Amino acid sequence: MILKKSVYRTLKEKKFQYAGVAVLLLLAVMLYVSLSMAITTLESRNETFSEDYKQESFHFVAGGSFTDEQLSLWEDEYNVTLEKRKYADFEVDDSTLRVFTTTESVNIPYIAEGKAPTGDQQLAVSKVYAEKHQYQLGETITIGDGEFEITGFVYLPDYIYMIEQMTDLLADAEKFGIAVVSRTSFSGANGQTEILGWTGDGDVPNGFREAVSEETALLQFVHSDDNPRIGFVETEIEGAKGMTTTLPLFILALSIAMVLMLMKRRMEMQRKEIGTLMALGYRKKELVRHYLGYAWVIGLGGTVGGLTAGAGLSVPLSNLYANYFNLPALSMFDWDPFVIVIGFVLPLLLLILLTTFVISRTLRTEPLTLLRPKEVSSGKKSWLEKLPLLQKGGFIRRFRLRLLVRNKARSVYIFIGVMFSTVLLLFGLITFNSMDQLVETTYKEILKYDYAVHYQSLMTEETKDEQSPFTMNELGVVDQDVKITAYGMEKDNEFIQLSAEGESLESDISEGAIISAPLAAVLGIGEGDEINLENSLNSDTMQVEVAAVADLYIGNNLYLPREKLNDFLGFPDEAYTGTWQNKSPENSENVYMVEDKQKAIDSFESTTGATRASVAGMAVFAVLIGVIVLTLLTNLIVEENSPSISLFKVMGYHDKEVSKLVLSVYTPIVLIAYFVSIPLASLSLQQTMNTLVQETGFLMPTDVAWWMVVIGFIVIMLTYWLSLGLSKRKLKNVSLQEALKKQQD
């Protein structure tokens, strides 16, 4: 059809409008595709790595040692593959490097670059750790008393999330890394031996654990499901899957709404043209096809561009994820046909269907009606115009108010556009601030100790003055799949000063349990509610009332008086499992684990750089979307009101005055939208945090500080003024003849 040329020329003439909506669509598809593809790639890499490199089903550490014959017997009896692995921690470059002996049957190391260590003085080190410490292949590093040459970069299937302690929340390759040496090179007597087990289905064979316990005391038995180094990546994938659709869907809705608005406007502007074509004998179907050309160009441009950009972006994004999770790049990226279908077909289908609806509505009008000129005034008279408020004041005031109420749809879109940008911007600012607040409140105001020392067995001997004893145990909640870290602590404790909004909760502990904010969110409870605790060892239960929720944002923690917890666990009153102290433990005898608070702080703070980058990204994104939406809308407003604008110019109004009359009308809408969005952003972020808390284990404070309101305001107003500036150029170009032309029509 020759008419398609008209589509291309109109698109070219109004390139800013149509490119703007195409970019919005592109952003929506790009975000969805890149995030989904990255998640798919991550999932696929995780699956392949776990399966091909025999990720452990469990591992255990026992008090005594086992002979190879004993392990073979168990292998036959329980149909399980067992393998011994030695490991030891070394202080290297202000970090801990955990060195493992290589394995052949379970947790097989994957050498990504270089080769596996074979000689006694060789090792392969985690790539991300090497990058953080600027180690190159072939370089020699000092570990303990020996010099080791780095022969390759290694990944271990049981250290996908590379954390030092299983209780750690964040991985930080600057502070902790892993390495693998050959079996022969590891003669270190200080190392520990663990037994790795692989069953294929991930389950622990029935009776196996009991059989091992009968042989010797089990110090640790960890099923892969309870191992965050293995499981965290999976929960993160599940959590991220939901997140990948929310933001893109919103932008998609915004872009489709904009396309429909543009199409409605185009149909209005071309009424006479449509009427003429109908009079000439064009069928409705042919005209629908013709006008759908706009939607096809925008849709295909946006979706194909979005798919391409998204697929391209998913590669670095996958690698970023893979680095974060210490997963080898076993594939470049994995195509998920479902993502392609959703990312391409769904937006296009929605766009075409809804545009068809808009076009068909105009085409239902008789050709004769279309051929007749429509009233020059834009919009219909609204019931709002009958309000006394709109009848008062001078012409300028009444004109502006009427414009506002006659273009309700534009006002609503401006409101939504500003709201979307504000929420996105504040999301970034709150997140940025909350990381600092989290560290400040949790680690500096509440957890005052420097070290938490956990012992291998129950202690009863008197602690020193500079120590505070505590009992720690993992408890369950009756009928719920939630694990709680319960602490029995001394009252008037200088190492833990539980507080909420700056108020001490010291006295509350005698009235019941004090819980952390993540636990309150996970269980959906608060002060005065009750929790039914369950001891997983003997199924004993105890009901405790929540006395207060502390501003402690990390961990599912519950604090009780020590005697009370000891009583519930069946421990002697004076027993404890660890001590909080400010000095590093002098000897490691009977010490099972030492939590170094500074390391936890460092690892949170090391993520600040990434957070800053993501905040900047979010701000740019928010401004970009804001500018596109607001400029498109103000452009349309100028276009719709061009006869009035022209008339004002003819009458002698200056461009500035006309702009004030027509464009600045929407300033109150922008202001209202901004201030309404502030609590909305805080609430929605809080909601997001609450849904993610189960996976992340920490909760971020979502308070809005005054400086965020100021920064947000400045950014949004600059965005608005930028859009106005762009539209003012269009306003200047409205010719004086425009009004006369419309009158003639």
Add this chain to the structure above:
Amino acid sequence: MAIFANQVNKTYQSGEVKVQALRQASLEVPDEKIVTILGPSGSGKSTLLNVIGGIDRYDSGSIKVGDTVLDQLKDRQLTDYRRKFVGFIFQQYNLIPTLTVEENVEVGRELSQQPLDMKDTLEKVGMWDKKDKFPSQLSGGEQQRVAIARALIKNPQILLCDEPTGALDEETGKNILKLLKFVNEQYGTTVLIITHNQGIGEMAHSVIRMKSGEIVDSYENENPVHPEKVTWS
């Protein structure tokens, strides 16, 4: 193609007021003739043209164009009727501003199974040398020539012209009338012109006068004058 209208009535609802645009309007237009419908504004001449052209419906009566009876035609059938038999020319030309002269004419050509030759048609209306111009680059008379070419290229049996010279000066207007006469003579197209310019009636084979929706007078011109000689008013 001959046109027969028999006691056609049409009422519009304009707000709360009913306007009877056509009252028992009957006419007969012989094949291959030029007919002018004259009358003041609001006399119903445009309505009559529109119902004959199938872009508006009438309440009662009957219209037959060639062998096609328009009374009971559905929307799609009416579209097909316009597509096959009717060419429209409007007072404001109604060209598509984003298409060139040739492309605007192509819009009409695409609808026909037996279209006329593009070059020939544009040459006949004197626009071949301006085929690559856009409507905004043309004068009113030139735009009307393009509109005629767009209607003509379909090779329609009837050409319905709604105030085709209404927006033009005398000289340009007469040139357009010459073109319409040429079309009638060259292709045997029945041409129906509505106008309030009394003088145009002088070039028609027959003249119909309307007032308040009624046909109040009709007569045949035994010696239609050349368009150049019509009395311009």
